[in-house]
Amino acid sequence: MNIKNIDSPEMRSWLALSHVNISISKLQHFFENYSSITDLFELSEKQLQSLGFRQGLKEKLGSIDDARLEQDLAWFDSENKHLLPYTSHDYPPLLREIDSAPKILFVHGQKEVLKQHQIAIVGSRNPTPQGKDNAIEFARTLGKAGAVITSGLALGVDGFAHQSVLDKGLPTIAVAGTGLDRVYPARHKTMAQKIVENGALVSEFAIGTGVRATHFPARNRIISGMSLGTLVVEAAVKSGSLITARLAMEQGREVFAIPGSIHNPLARGCHALIKQGVKLVETAEEIIEELSALAIWQNESLLQPEKDTNKAVEGFTLDKEYQELIEHIDYDTTSMDCIVERTGLEIDVVSHMLLLLELNDHIVSVAGGYQRRSS
Incomplete structure (x- = not known):
C-alpha cells in the first residue's frame, strides 16, 4: 500500500485515530450508528458523548493537523507497508476476536502471513544456553510443520526464535512496542529487514512512537491474540513472558511451558505456569499434536491459501x-x-x-x- 492508495479521507481518518486513545468497544458502538470512520470527525462533542466517548475527544481529534498526517504518510513509501483498520478483511481474524483488539495495525512486510496459523514463542531476554537451544529447535520444528512463529523482536528467546525460522527461509511475525519507523532493540535492525522479506513487522503504535515501558504489555496481547497458542521457553517468576501467558489464557488460547532444572531461576516462571494447569511440553511435536487434536489447524474460519497437495508445507516431500x-x-x-x-x-x-x-x-x-x- 503506497501513499496513493492510503491517502483517502477514510484512511486518513484511521491514520489520525492512531494518535488517539479510543477503545475498540467504543468504535464498535459507533459503527452501529454510522457507516464511515470519517463521520466520527464530523460529530459534535455532545454527539460523541452520547455514543459513550469521553469528554474532550472532539478537541483531541481536531488537534491532529494535516502536517502530522503528512509526516505519517511519508512512511508509506513502498508497496509492502500497510495500514489495517480492524474493519479490514486483511486484519488478523483471531486478533479480532479478543476484547481489547487494536483499532488499527501498521504492517511492514507480507500482510498475508497475518491470516496464517501462528504460534507465539516468548521467554527470557537472557536465556541459559539450554533455553537458547530450546527456542531454536522448537521454533524450527513448528515452522517446518506449517506454523508462522510470532514473537516480540526482543533480545534473547524472541530473537532466537525469529532467527531460527528465518535461517530456513520460513515466515515469522514480529510485534513491536514502538512505531514501525524505528527498530527496538537497534541491534535487531538487520533481523527486522529479513522479517520484512519473509514475514511481517506489526505495531498498533503511531509512526514516531518511541520506546515506553507501558507499551510492551500492550504489545504482548497482540502476540498472544494473533496466535493459536503461546509457548513459554524460559521465564523468571516476574517477567513479561508470564504476562503474555496470562493474556493468552484470558483470550482462551492454549499455553505451553518447557520445564527446567529446579535450580534454574529462569525455569521458575514456567514451573509456576505448569502448577496453574498450563501444558508441560518436552517436544515441539506435543504442541503440534495438541493443536491438531483440537482441530484448530483445520479451522475454516481462518482463511488458508490453496495448498499444493504435493508440497503444501515448504520443504516437505513424500519420501x-x-x-x-x-x-x-x-x-x-x-x-x-x-x-x-x-x-x-x-x-x-x-x-x-x-x-x-x-x-x-x-x-x-x-x-x-x-x-x-x-x-
Whole structure:
C-alpha cells in the first residue's frame, strides 16, 4: 500500500485515530450508528458523548493537523507497508476476536502471513544456553510443520526464535512496542529487514512512537491474540513472558511451558505456569499434536491459501518413510494406537509425521483416528 492508495479521507481518518486513545468497544458502538470512520470527525462533542466517548475527544481529534498526517504518510513509501483498520478483511481474524483488539495495525512486510496459523514463542531476554537451544529447535520444528512463529523482536528467546525460522527461509511475525519507523532493540535492525522479506513487522503504535515501558504489555496481547497458542521457553517468576501467558489464557488460547532444572531461576516462571494447569511440553511435536487434536489447524474460519497437495508445507516431500506410513493407514478409521503398533515407531515421531501428511492432504483426521484419502 503506497501513499496513493492510503491517502483517502477514510484512511486518513484511521491514520489520525492512531494518535488517539479510543477503545475498540467504543468504535464498535459507533459503527452501529454510522457507516464511515470519517463521520466520527464530523460529530459534535455532545454527539460523541452520547455514543459513550469521553469528554474532550472532539478537541483531541481536531488537534491532529494535516502536517502530522503528512509526516505519517511519508512512511508509506513502498508497496509492502500497510495500514489495517480492524474493519479490514486483511486484519488478523483471531486478533479480532479478543476484547481489547487494536483499532488499527501498521504492517511492514507480507500482510498475508497475518491470516496464517501462528504460534507465539516468548521467554527470557537472557536465556541459559539450554533455553537458547530450546527456542531454536522448537521454533524450527513448528515452522517446518506449517506454523508462522510470532514473537516480540526482543533480545534473547524472541530473537532466537525469529532467527531460527528465518535461517530456513520460513515466515515469522514480529510485534513491536514502538512505531514501525524505528527498530527496538537497534541491534535487531538487520533481523527486522529479513522479517520484512519473509514475514511481517506489526505495531498498533503511531509512526514516531518511541520506546515506553507501558507499551510492551500492550504489545504482548497482540502476540498472544494473533496466535493459536503461546509457548513459554524460559521465564523468571516476574517477567513479561508470564504476562503474555496470562493474556493468552484470558483470550482462551492454549499455553505451553518447557520445564527446567529446579535450580534454574529462569525455569521458575514456567514451573509456576505448569502448577496453574498450563501444558508441560518436552517436544515441539506435543504442541503440534495438541493443536491438531483440537482441530484448530483445520479451522475454516481462518482463511488458508490453496495448498499444493504435493508440497503444501515448504520443504516437505513424500519420501519412502512417509509412503510406508500411509500404507499402514486404512481408508476406514485407523486409531493412533493401531498406527503406532503397525509401524513400530515412537508416538512422538508418528504424531509429527501424521500432521505433515494431513497438512499435505494425504490423510484426514477424524473422530477416533485417521483415514487415508482415496486420491
